[in-house]
Amino acid sequence: MAVRRQPKGKKKAVILLSGGIDSVTTLYFAKSQNYKSTAIIFDYGQRHRREIDSAKYIAKLTKTDYYLIRSSFPWVNSSLTKNNLMVAKNRKLGQGVIPLTYVSGRNIIFLSYGFSLAESIKAQSVFLGAHVQDYSGYPDCRPEFLNNFQTAANSGMKSTKIRIVAPLINKSKREIIRMGLDLGVPFEKTWSCYVGERRPCLRCDSCRFRIQAFTDLGMKDPALKS
Amino acid sequence: MAVRRQPKGKKKAVILLSGGIDSVTTLYFAKSQNYKSTAIIFDYGQRHRREIDSAKYIAKLTKTDYYLIRSSFPWVNSSLTKNNLMVAKNRKLGQGVIPLTYVSGRNIIFLSYGFSLAESIKAQSVFLGAHVQDYSGYPDCRPEFLNNFQTAANSGMKSTKIRIVAPLINKSKREIIRMGLDLGVPFEKTWSCYVGERRPCLRCDSCRFRIQAFTDLGMKDPALKS
Numbered sequence: 001m002a003v004r005r006q007p008k009g010k011k012k013a014v015i016l017l018s019g020g021i022d023s024v025t026t027l028y029f030a031k032s033q034n035y036k037s038t039a040i041i042f043d044y045g046q047r048h049r050r051e052i053d054s055a056k057y058i059a060k061l062t063k064t065d066y067y068l069i070r071s072s073f074p075w076v077n078s079s080l081t082k083n084n085l086m087v088a089k090n091r092k093l094g095q096g097v098i099p100l101t102y103v104s105g106r107n108i109i110f111l112s113y114g115f116s117l118a119e120s121i122k123a124q125s126v127f128l129g130a131h132v133q134d135y136s137g138y139p140d141c142r143p144e145f146l147n148n149f150q151t152a153a154n155s156g157m158k159s160t161k162i163r164i165v166a167p168l169i170n171k172s173k174r175e176i177i178r179m180g181l182d183l184g185v186p187f188e189k190t191w192s193c194y195v196g197e198r199r200p201c202l203r204c205d206s207c208r209f210r211i212q213a214f215t216d217l218g219m220k221d222p223a224l225k226s
Numbered sequence: 227m228a229v230r231r232q233p234k235g236k237k238k239a240v241i242l243l244s245g246g247i248d249s250v251t252t253l254y255f256a257k258s259q260n261y262k263s264t265a266i267i268f269d270y271g272q273r274h275r276r277e278i279d280s281a282k283y284i285a286k287l288t289k290t291d292y293y294l295i296r297s298s299f300p301w302v303n304s305s306l307t308k309n310n311l312m313v314a315k316n317r318k319l320g321q322g323v324i325p326l327t328y329v330s331g332r333n334i335i336f337l338s339y340g341f342s343l344a345e346s347i348k349a350q351s352v353f354l355g356a357h358v359q360d361y362s363g364y365p366d367c368r369p370e371f372l373n374n375f376q377t378a379a380n381s382g383m384k385s386t387k388i389r390i391v392a393p394l395i396n397k398s399k400r401e402i403i404r405m406g407l408d409l410g411v412p413f414e415k416t417w418s419c420y421v422g423e424r425r426p427c428l429r430c431d432s433c434r435f436r437i438q439a440f441t442d443l444g445m446k447d448p449a450l451k452s
Contacts, residue, residue: 067300067301069297069298070296070297071295071296071297072295073339073342073343073346074293075293075342075343075346075347103342104341104342104343104345104346104383104384105338105339105341105342105345105379105382105383106342107382108338108341108342108378108379108382108383109335109338109339109342111338112331112334112335112337112338113299113331113335115330115331115334116299116301116329116330116331116332116334116335117299117301117330119330119331120299120301120330121301139381139382139383139384140382140383142381142382144381145378145381145382148374148377148378148381148382149378149379149382151374151378152334152371152374152375152377152378152379153331153334153378155365155368155370155371155374156331156333156334156365156366156368156371156374156375157330157331157334157365157366158330158365
C-alpha cells in the first residue's frame, strides 16, 4: 500500500499589525491566501495608543498569534510620538510632502523585527500594509525601499528567501476598503486616528483619508456609527 | 572687513556600542577622527548583561551621549538570549559555521535604530564594530550586507546620504587590539564574555578570541588582571 503523504502545513507569514484599515485588511488577505499568520504589534510610544488595542482585538478575533514589541524612539521628533507637537489637521491631502507625522526609519525598524521573527519561525513572507497614498508622504513605504530592504535583510540572515508582501501597494484607500469588505474585515474595530482620543478627531490626515474613502463608496465609516 | 565664517561644527556620528572590544575601539576611532558621537546601547535581554554596564561606563568616561534602547526578541532561539541554551565552549574557532550565539537579524535591527537616530540628529555616519572574524560566523556582519543595508535604509528615509562606517571590517582581533592600544582604549573596562557571570568564563568563543589575541601580542588581557 502506498504511503499517503501528510498534507503540507500552511505557509507561514509574519504580519506587521498596527490596528488600522491597511494592516488589518492585509492580515485578512493573508488569511484568505491560506497563510498561517503571526503578527507583530508595536508599542513605540505612539500617541494614538488605541490602535494597539484594536490590533490586539483583531489578533484575538482572528485567532492570530502575536508578539507585542515595546520599544521607544526617544529621539524621534514626530507628532506621532511627541505629545507637544500638534498633529496636522485639515491639511491638503496627498501633497507628496513628508508630513510631521513621519517617524524616522519606522518601517525600517518594524521590517527588521519582521524578518527576525520570520527567520525564527521559518516563515517565508513578511506582510505589511504599505500603499500608494502613504508613500507619497512616507519614504519608507516606497516600493523601491521595500525591494532594497528585502535584498539587504536576506543578505544578512541565514535564511535568504524571505520576501516582503505588500498586497495593497498600488491601491487607493477606497480600493483597500472595497477589498476589506470582500474579505469580511470588521472595520468598526479598526483605528486610524492619529490624535488618539476617545473618538476619532475626523480632521487629521488619517481620519480624512478614511472618511473620504468610505464616502466615495457611498457608505458611512462603520467606526463612526456607535 | 571680511566676515569671518564660523568654524564648522564637528561631524556627527551614531555609534552602536555594546561594551566589547570591537565597539569600544570603534568609538575611540570615531573620536580620533573628530566625530561627535552619540551612542546607542541595546538591552535586548542578552545573558551577558555586564556588557551593558561596560558600555555605559565607557560612554560616561568618554563623555559620549547615549540612548539605552530596551527591546526584546522574544522569539529568538539563541544561546545569547535564552538561559536554557548553553553557550558553546571550547569549540574550534573560525569554523565559518553560524554559531548558536547567532541572534536572527540582530544587526539589522540595531542598524535600523542607528539610521533612525542618525536622521533625527542629522548625523552623517553610523559606526559599528563588525569585522572579519565575526562575519565568518554571523551573516549580518558581512560587507555585502552592510552595503545593501546602507542602500536600503537611505532609500527609505528623508536623508539619503547616511553611510555605514565599519573601520574594523578587515581587521583581525589582534589588529583591533593593537589599534585600540594606540587609541588609548581602556580594555580592562570592556566586556566580551557571552556567559555573563561575574568573571569571564575564558572558554566561550568571545573569551577565547580575545585571550588569543592578547597572547599573540605578548600581553595579558587587562580585564583578567584584577
